[in-house]
Amino acid sequence: MAGPAPAAHENWSSRLAFMFAAIGSAVGLGNIWKFPYEAGEGGGGAFVLIYLAFVFGIGVPVMIAELSLGRRGKMSPPNAVRSVAKQEGRSNLWSIAGWSGVIGAFLVLSFYSVIAGLTLSYMVDSFSGSIDTLDASNSADYFGSITGNFPLLLLWHAIFMGLTIAVVARGIHGGLEKAVTWLMPALFAILILLVSYAMAVGDAASTFKFLFQPDFSKVTLETVIQALGQAFFSLSLALGSIMAYGAYVPKDVSLPKSAFIIAGADTAVAILAGLAIFPIVFHYGLEPGAGPGLVFITLPVAFAQMPGGILVGGAFFLLLAIAALTSAISLLEPIVAWLEEHRGINRVKSAIGGGIAIFILGIGSVLSFNYWADVTFLRGTVLDNLDFLTNNIIMPLGGLLVAVFVGWRMKRISIRDELAPKSEFGFALWLFMLRYVCPLALGLIFMGFAFRGLL
């Protein structure tokens, strides 16, 4: 094989642009939709503590490794890893570490877009006042009527993919950077407003107790594994995004420092999302551990009861939609970068072609809510299977390969060159986590799930 044509990708125009884009990738449905309900089910503060340990002990070291691979390889994940492997005199097969990311991103975006479409639908219905009448008796039925409506869900999925394609097609400077420079400040502003509102009118005391007082009696092995998976997903690891974004980072930017800022901001948003949601949930006497329906079924009941709920609810779903969009563009980017390199297909065509293929695969997830809700195999519906495959197999495997490659297969001198470590202790600690702790933890989830998947 002739090898990929070196495609000249753009670089981020500033460190801030890169930070906004990477934080935009990390902050998504995972923080605002998933984290609060997982914390709710996993014992509140105990889950939060375990989660924090995984974010900084395992997520950050892997993020530094991914960013380094991206920047050293300067191409889309499969070609970046292949190029670094070549420079290091290692096998081409390591490019699997990049392939798993691109394939994972393709699969994840197909269903991520469906859930994101749902948030758009709720946003419009909130602002228009049409869900201002919901109460505990009919909120779940309303959710069912939306998800049961195949054409409606399909339309929102198409609109969301259309938005994602429109941003990515415009390139790094004209598309991604422009979008995140507007959207990230908007996201933070809405979040701060919602937290202030929730704290002022809601039950702050119960929220603090719930989120920060650890009750380890609720913690099971399942909770621990879930927290690790959530940390990985929330930091956008092992799905190509962070590695692809790393390829555009100028050489003078410190990758370790960037990784800490991204992880810190991502975690702060997850906790702030909890501080925006739970005071309201407790104030209205609703159930905090209500699973995936917490945001779509429980919260609308509170919005309907509160004064100004139309605006607060609308703003909340707008927040979710923005967070989802800046994540979705980072899932499409590695795929588009790869298509561009592969046969020199231009960016616009790559974004449209890749986006349409993802849209089509996503129809399986749309159907999982309605016509195919009873069509189950292996782990459940099409959506359940895609979620299982990506979260429990592709992500831990991809993370493991990255950790082993960078930790064990790259020359020390190359890593030093890339990271320019300021502290010897920090460097040694990072390498230790990457070489021993990360592979062990990721290997365990992978094996645990692979076995359970067979049972």
Ligand code: PHE
């Ligand atoms: N981190 C995003 C979230 O929390 C999801 C995501 C995963 C985005 C992997 C890109 C890559 O929702």
